[in-house]
Amino acid sequence: MAQGTSDKSALKFVVMLGIISLCADATYEGARSITGAYLGVLGASGFVVGLVAGLGELIGYCFRLFIGYLSDQTRKYWRITTIGYALNTIVVPMLALAGTWQIAALLMLGERTGKAIRTPPRDVLLSHAALRLGGGFGFGLHEALDQIGAVAGPLAVATMVSLTGGYRSGFVILLVPAVVGMVVLLIGQRIYPNPRDFEHQTSQLTSNELPRKFWIYLGAVAFMAAGFADFPLIAYHFQTQAIATGNTIPLLYALAMGVDGIAALIFGRLFDRIGISILIVAAILSSLFAPLVFFGDINLAVSGIVLWGIGMGAQESILKAAVAAMVPIEKRGSAFGIFNTGYGISWFLGSALMGILYDRSVNILIIFSVLIQLCAVPILLFVNRGESRN
Numbered sequence: 001m002a003q004g005t006s007d008k009s010a011l012k013f014v015v016m017l018g019i020i021s022l023c024a025d026a027t028y029e030g031a032r033s034i035t036g037a038y039l040g041v042l043g044a045s046g047f048v049v050g051l052v053a054g055l056g057e058l059i060g061y062c063f064r065l066f067i068g069y070l071s072d073q074t075r076k077y078w079r080i081t082t083i084g085y086a087l088n089t090i091v092v093p094m095l096a097l098a099g100t101w102q103i104a105a106l107l108m109l110g111e112r113t114g115k116a117i118r119t120p121p122r123d124v125l126l127s128h129a130a131l132r133l134g135g136g137f138g139f140g141l142h143e144a145l146d147q148i149g150a151v152a153g154p155l156a157v158a159t160m161v162s163l164t165g166g167y168r169s170g171f172v173i174l175l176v177p178a179v180v181g182m183v184v185l186l187i188g189q190r191i192y193p194n195p196r197d198f199e200h201q202t203s204q205l206t207s208n209e210l211p212r213k214f215w216i217y218l219g220a221v222a223f224m225a226a227g228f229a230d231f232p233l234i235a236y237h238f239q240t241q242a243i244a245t246g247n248t249i250p251l252l253y254a255l256a257m258g259v260d261g262i263a264a265l266i267f268g269r270l271f272d273r274i275g276i277s278i279l280i281v282a283a284i285l286s287s288l289f290a291p292l293v294f295f296g297d298i299n300l301a302v303s304g305i306v307l308w309g310i311g312m313g314a315q316e317s318i319l320k321a322a323v324a325a326m327v328p329i330e331k332r333g334s335a336f337g338i339f340n341t342g343y344g345i346s347w348f349l350g351s352a353l354m355g356i357l358y359d360r361s362v363n364i365l366i367i368f369s370v371l372i373q374l375c376a377v378p379i380l381l382f383v384n385r386g387e388s389r390n
Helices: 007-032 035-041 046-074 077-097 101-133 134-163 169-172 177-189 212-226 229-240 249-274 277-287 289-295 296-327 331-358 362-374 374-390
Strands: none
Touching: 007 077, 007 101, 007 134, 007 169, 007 177, 035 046, 035 101, 046 077, 046 101, 046 331, 077 101, 077 169, 101 134, 101 296, 101 331, 134 169, 134 249, 134 296, 169 177, 212 296, 212 331, 212 362, 212 374, 229 249, 229 289, 229 296, 229 331, 249 277, 249 296, 277 289, 277 296, 277 362, 277 374, 289 296, 289 362, 296 331, 296 374, 331 362, 362 374
């Protein structure tokens, strides 16, 4: 079945990939909302739970470096994406059958590996249509749809666990979005076998090397990621300081995910109009979340969560759109792989350090979070000046 290459067809392609991501996020975010508790029920210790979660993220982000390179070398973007989505989602319902924490841990690591496999080639496929529509809008729309799944999945799991009283039913219900997502993916690649046709080649981006600007930009992104606290640390603070109850913390997370989706659309559109300078605004806004979240009462904390969600949404829409626009099309898979790996490692190291700082001094944690994010601003100003001269 042949694809069209009009703007309307490109929009349909972005929405299709958004629906696939919606289903995938509903599946694995739904699972991640209960996997820690599930491992505990199966007999795992707190150390094992933390180790599995950390190891899964580390494997996932580091593996993207290789997958991005492999995608560019083989040009099998659809095939690699399909393999990744299959592993990323189909193993999740299998957790219901896990009889030991060791088997459950292996399945959790398999899910993270699947996400690592599908992300760089998926982003390349998305970039072709997104750049046709406006990179910021295209990636922002995809992120908005993605976040619907991130909210719906945990809510569906919570409902099933509440109705049945067991975690296994929560994993079983996730078979529905997993199957729907795979069906849409298989149909979509038959309708759009060559997404690259959406994009108009640009002569100035035909080098076989990644430009110097990309590496400088990656440095700015690393600072932003390192200062951006993981939500589990925020939730831990809310719980231990009695700022929010166990029932309201998930609602605050849902609020953050909703703000994330809206911010992705708004900042994505602004990126298309005024360029990378809007990311400077996003960096400044997101740097303010830590004082509000860790210093304030529930009212200030809610404001901090909103800023945290704005930072997430802006990053998810703008960061990848900027990468797609600044690297040669033939090296885009490698660029996304390097970008995701650098972003993930920086976030991992920053989160680990903030966890240590939290136990010693919340004040120092806040100072670190604000300053390290603001370190990205002068670098982004430099990148922006370079773009203005081109």
